[in-house]
Amino acid sequence: MxxxxxxxxxxxxxxxxxxxxxxxxxxxxxxxxxxxxxxxxxxxxxxxxxxxxxxxxxxxxxxxxxxxxxxxxxxxxxxxPNGSLTVARTSAEVAVLEEVARAPEADRRGVRLLDRREAQRVNPALHGEFSAALHCVQDGAVExxxxxxxxxxxxxxxxxxxxxxxxxxxxxxxxxxxxxxxxxxxxxxxxxxxxxxxxxxxxxxxxxVRRVRLQMLETEPYGETLTTSFADGDSLRYYPAFDVPALKGLGAQALIARQHHMQLLVVQRLDGSLTIGDTHAYDEPFDFDLDEQPYAHLLATAEQILGRRLPPVRRRWAGVYSQLRPGxxxxxxxxxxxxxxxxxxxxxxxxxxxxxxxxxxxxxx
Ligand SMILES: Cc1cc2nc3c(=O)[nH]c(=O)nc-3n(C[C@H](O)[C@H](O)[C@H](O)COP(=O)(O)OP(=O)(O)OC[C@H]3O[C@@H](n4cnc5c(N)ncnc54)[C@H](O)[C@@H]3O)c2cc1C
Incomplete structure (x- = not known):
């Protein structure tokens, strides 16, 4: 053939x-x-x-x-196969994670709800603000x-x-x-x-299909190992796995996060640097600029969860993917x-x- x-x-x-x-x-x-x-x-x-x-x-x-x-x-x-932690910082976010951890497919998905102390045993680099986290052992990463x-x-x-x-x-x-x-x-x-x-x-x-534009950044190597990737509670709004009844209780997103359809995802590269994102723009023509305000929000949220200052940013970029239209x-x-x-x-x-x-x-x- x-x-x-x-x-x-x-x-x-x-x-x-x-x-x-x-x-x-x-x-x-x-x-x-x-x-x-x-x-x-x-x-x-x-x-x-x-x-x-x-x-x-x-x-x-x-x-x-x-x-x-x-x-x-x-x-x-x-x-x-480094796994991930999706962290909850409000009781409404914890309620969503509880439902997802109780869902029939939770074992197949490899998820379990952990309290703060248990989550820190899984990823000791999370020194900052959060009360619980959904651990997924099936998540992984490539370069x-x-x-x-x-x-x-x-x-x-x-x-x-x-x-x-x-x-x-x-x-x-x-x-x-x-x-x-x-x-x-x-x-x-x-x-x-x-x-x-x-x-x-x-x-x-x-x-x-439609096109979606995202903004991303990468830091210099971080002085600590992240044993898992992590996401913040805003990611509950974007991934269909979290579309459970408790999702309605989340309330409003921070204005800048809402304007740019944001969530925080952080993954450590093999050289120690951190890839951090993201924003989502759906309306074309897309901006050709990289917008600073969402970056400031992403960096602040990552620092709150890590409980430490991030190293300098070494690069920023945007990317566009193709996605099925809603419905x-x-x-x-x-x-x-x-x-x-x-x-x-x-x-x-x-x-x-x-x-x-x-x-x-x-x-x-
Ligand atoms: C910022 C960002 C973060 C993302 N994060 C993740 C993630 O963590 N995990 C995940 O699963 N997915 C993620 N995605 C989605 C994922 O990257 C894309 O779905 C995937 O890369 C699409 O791959 P592709 O090969 O279809 O497209 P592309 O990578 O765009 O490749 C298409 C190629 O086709 C070539 N081409 C186009 N037209 C022609 C032509 N006529 N003749 C010859 N060549 C042509 C282009 O030059 C291009 O190289 C992310 C996407 C973005 C933008």
Whole structure:
């Protein structure tokens, strides 16, 4: 079987990886020299704790298992099963976590409610303000700035894999993709994993998805080890796992957090630095500026929970992902564009997590 994969982000790279593992020949086309989109700009969280019960959770759990398998072949993706703590700082947030910890799927999700002292035994770096935390042992992390490149380095050693960077696919036809040099690449299947590119030849096929812009930052190495990633109570408002009756009791979010649709997520990189985010903007055209006010809120909230000053910020950036529109059915966007040509995008804020399972679904016989 010959597969043409268009798009060198994590979704396309996982398609290429599992296709080569199945013995298929793969031609992999990317318009940039290497991935520059959401796949290298994210937290690298393999995040199970937030997924909705049912198909969403099962997709993420399958993906987590596959990430472990990928890491066995490609250790440089940096997968570690470090778990997470979602901390509660108000009684209303504790009530939400209690319900989630009592839900039928809690064991499968790997969550347990801990009081402050128990949470500090799990992650002694949390010295600051919080009263309880939901511990998820299934959550993990990878290194987003390295993972895609590491998998592609592994792939490029295989004679069944051809990497074609610097080519933009401008047209598709039956079982074929044509690039901007006029070369046509034919395959038994063509898979378009073009991320948040919703225009041009794909405009007719992307009505079901929207784009979301996020702001992020990374500090210099933090002088203490975070044994888990952590999230604040604002994350309860964003992840479907927390959509329980007690959620209505949360009350208003801080104004700046509400204006920028914010939550706090913190993950420690392997070099000790902290990746911190995020904001969500849904209305286009997106700002081209990085806005300082939400950053100040994120840094202050992280310091309150850590109970310590953060080191200097070493970089800030924004990223854009493709997400199913609210109310759309399914877990991501998969649509046939031409005979033998499928578009796979729209995994939203869980694309890094779910990419291996999404690839397996495409490649299933
Ligand atoms: C700030 C941020 C934080 C996030 N945090 C997390 C997280 O912690 N965990 C998680 O699970 N998910 C997270 N996500 C979501 C996740 O990063 C995305 O869902 C995922 O990276 C999407 O991967 P992709 O390969 O579809 O898209 P992309 O990474 O955008 O890759 C698409 C590629 O296709 C190429 N391309 C497009 N059009 C063409 C063309 N015509 N021809 C050739 N090449 C083309 C582009 O150049 C690009 O390299 C986050 C996203 C952002 C932005």
């Amino acid at each position: 010959n597969i043409v994969v268009v798009g060198g982000g994590i979704v396309g790279t996982m398609h290429a990886f599992f296709a080569v593992q199945r013995g298929f020949r793969v031609t992999h086309i990317e318009r940039e020299d290497e991935a520059r989109g959401a796949s290298v700009r994210n937290f690298g969280l393999v995040w199970i704790s937030g997924r909705a019960p049912g198909g969403d959770l099962e997709l993420a759990l399958r993906a987590r298992h596959l990430w472990e398998k990928v890491a066995a072949d490609v250790p440089d993706v940096g997968f570690r 987003p700035r390295k993972a895609v490149r590491a998998i592609q380095t592994w792939l490029r050693r295989r004679e069944t894999y051809t990497w074609l960077p610097g080519r933009e696919v401008v047209a598709v036809s039956d079982h074929a993709a044509t690039d901007d040099r006029g070369e046509t690449h034919r395959g038994d299947r063509v898979v378009l994993t073009t991320g948040a590119w919703h225009r041009g030849m794909l405009a007719r096929h992307t009505a079901g 759309a059915s399914g877990l991501y966007h998969r649509t046939t564009v031409a005979p033998g040509v499928v578009l796979v995008t729209g995994p939203g804020g869980r694309g890094m997590t779910c990419s291996p399972a999404i690839a397996e679904e495409t490649l299933a016989p």
